[in-house]
Amino acid sequence: MSVAAAPKRSAITETVARFTADRILPRGSELDSHPQDLPLIRELLLEAGRLGLYGAVVPQEFGGTGPDSLALHEGIEALAYGNAGLAMSTMPTYLLARAVVLHGSAEQQERWLPAVAEGRLLGAWAVTEPHTGSDVAAITTRAVRDGDGWRLDGRKMFITNAAIADALLVLCRTGGGGTRGAMTTFVVPMDTPGIAVARTLEKMGLRSSPTCELLLDDVRVPDTDRLGAEGAGWQVGMDVLDYERLAVPAIGAGMCARALDLATAYAADRTAFGAPLHEIGAVQAMLADIAAALLECRLLYRHVAGLVDRERPAILDASIGKLVGGRLANSAVNLALQVHGGYGYIREYEIERLYRDARLFTIGGGTSEIQQRIVAGQLRREPGWSRTAALT
Numbered sequence: 001m002s003v004a005a006a007p008k009r010s011a012i013t014e015t016v017a018r019f020t021a022d023r024i025l026p027r028g029s030e031l032d033s034h035p036q037d038l039p040l041i042r043e044l045l046l047e048a049g050r051l052g053l054y055g056a057v058v059p060q061e062f063g064g065t066g067p068d069s070l071a072l073h074e075g076i077e078a079l080a081y082g083n084a085g086l087a088m089s090t091m092p093t094y095l096l097a098r099a100v101v102l103h104g105s106a107e108q109q110e111r112w113l114p115a116v117a118e119g120r121l122l123g124a125w126a127v128t129e130p131h132t133g134s135d136v137a138a139i140t141t142r143a144v145r146d147g148d149g150w151r152l153d154g155r156k157m158f159i160t161n162a163a164i165a166d167a168l169l170v171l172c173r174t175g176g177g178g179t180r181g182a183m184t185t186f187v188v189p190m191d192t193p194g195i196a197v198a199r200t201l202e203k204m205g206l207r208s209s210p211t212c213e214l215l216l217d218d219v220r221v222p223d224t225d226r227l228g229a230e231g232a233g234w235q236v237g238m239d240v241l242d243y244e245r246l247a248v249p250a251i252g253a254g255m256c257a258r259a260l261d262l263a264t265a266y267a268a269d270r271t272a273f274g275a276p277l278h279e280i281g282a283v284q285a286m287l288a289d290i291a292a293a294l295l296e297c298r299l300l301y302r303h304v305a306g307l308v309d310r311e312r313p314a315i316l317d318a319s320i321g322k323l324v325g326g327r328l329a330n331s332a333v334n335l336a337l338q339v340h341g342g343y344g345y346i347r348e349y350e351i352e353r354l355y356r357d358a359r360l361f362t363i364g365g366g367t368s369e370i371q372q373r374i375v376a377g378q379l380r381r382e383p384g385w386s387r388t389a390a391l392t
C-alpha cells in the first residue's frame with residue numbers, strides 16, 4: 001500500500017513559518033524581556049507585513065491579496081508558533097485595515113490601505129478605557145465638533161501597539177448614552193498633537209506585544225479623519241469583531257502546535273523508571289490531549305474564516321471560536337508544562353513563557369464570560385443553529 005503524500009501547507013503558511021524559524025524563534029528570550037525592545041518589535045511586525053501578512057485583508061486594487069480571512073489566519077497561526085505576543089500585535093494593524101476597507105472613504109482607503117499592504121504602517125485600536133472594558137457602552141472619551149473638524153479628549157487603556165503604531169483607530173462618544181448612534185470612530189495619524197502614550201504596561205506574558213495607556217488631550221482632527229458616518233462607531237466595531245475573535249483560535253493553534261512539539265521532544269529525551277517519558281501512559285494521555293487541542297483550534301478558525309470569506313453570518317461561531325480557542329490554548333500549554341515536570345517551571349524552558357502568554361486569551365478582546373453572553377444571546381436569535389452549525 002502506498003503512503004499518500006503529506007498535504008502541502010499554504011503559501012502564506014510556508015512564508016511566515018520560514019520567517020518565524022529564522023527571525024523569531026532565535027529571539028525567544030530577547031522578545032520576552034522588560035523593558036521591551038520597541039524598535040525590534042516594530043521592525044519584526046513590519047517585516048511580517050512586507051511578507052504579505054496584512055495584505056490578506058487588503059483588496060488587490062490597493063496592493064493586497066484579499067480579503068482572504070483564511071490566508072490571514074493561517075499566517076497568524078504560523079507566527080504564533082514562534083511568538084504569541086507578536087502574533088497578537090499584528091491584530092490592530094489588520095483590524096484598522098479591515099475597518100477602512102468596510103467603512104473608509106475613497107481618500108481614506110488610498111491613504112491607509114497600500115501602506116498596510118506593503119508593511120509600511122502599524123495600527124492600534126483604542127476602545128477600552130481605565131474604568132470600562134467589557135461594557136463598551138460606558139466609554140467616556142469624547143469627540144466634539146470643532147469648526148470644520150473635531151476635538152478628541154479622553155484616556156484609553158490596554159492599547160496594543162500604541163507605543164509603536166503609526167495610525168490609531170479610536171472609538172469616541174459623540175452623542176448621549178448607549179451605543180448605537182452615540183459613538184463615532186476616527187482613524188488618525190499617531191503623531192497628531194495631543195496623542196501621547198502615558199505608559200507602556202509591564203505584563204505577565206505576551207511581552208513582545210506593547211500594551212499602553214493612551215492620553216487624548218485636546219486632539220484636533222479634520223472631519224476627513226472620521227471613519228464612517230457620525231454615530232456609526234458601534235457598527236464599525238461590530239463589523240471588525242469577527243476578525244478580532246478569529247485571531248484567538250488561530251493564535252491558539254500556533255501555541256498548541258509549539259506546545260506539542262516542545263512536550264513531544266521533552267518526553268522522548270527525558271527518562272523516568274528506566275524508559276523515556278513517552279512510554280508512560282499518563283504522559284501519553286497528556287500528549288494526546290495537547291494534539292487534540294491543536295486540531296480543535298485549527299478546525300475552529302478555519303471553519304469561522306470560511307464563513308467570513310463567504311460573507312456568511314459568523315457572530316455566533318466566531319464567539320465560540322474565541323471562547324473555546326482561549327480555553328484550549330491555556331489547557332494545552334498547561335499540559336505541556338506538566339510533561340516537563342520541574343523544568344517546566346523554570347524560565348530557561350520555553351514552555352514557561354507559553355504558559356504566561358496563553359493566560360491573556362480568555363480575557364483580551366472580550367472575556368470568556370462576554371463570549372458566553374454573546375453566544376447565549378445569539379442562540380435565541382438563531383434557534384435553528386443547532387441543526388445547521390458547521391454545515392457548509
Ligand SMILES: Cc1cc2nc3c(=O)[nH]c(=O)nc-3n(C[C@H](O)[C@H](O)[C@H](O)COP(=O)(O)OP(=O)(O)OC[C@H]3O[C@@H](n4cnc5c(N)ncnc54)[C@H](O)[C@@H]3O)c2cc1C
Nearest residue numbers: 125126127128132133134158159160211364365366367369
Ligand atoms: C494584553 C492586553 C491587550 C489589550 N489590547 C487592547 C487593545 O488593543 N484595544 C482595546 O481597546 N482594548 C484592549 N485590551 C482590553 C481588553 O479587551 C479588556 O481588558 C477586556 O475586554 C476586559 O475588560 P476589562 O479588563 O475592563 O474587564 P471588566 O469588563 O472589568 O471585567 C472584569 C470581570 O468581570 C466579568 N464581567 C464583566 N461584565 C460581565 C457580564 N456582563 N457578564 C459576565 N461577566 C462579566 C469579566 O468577564 C471579567 O471576568 C487589552 C487587554 C490586555 C490585558
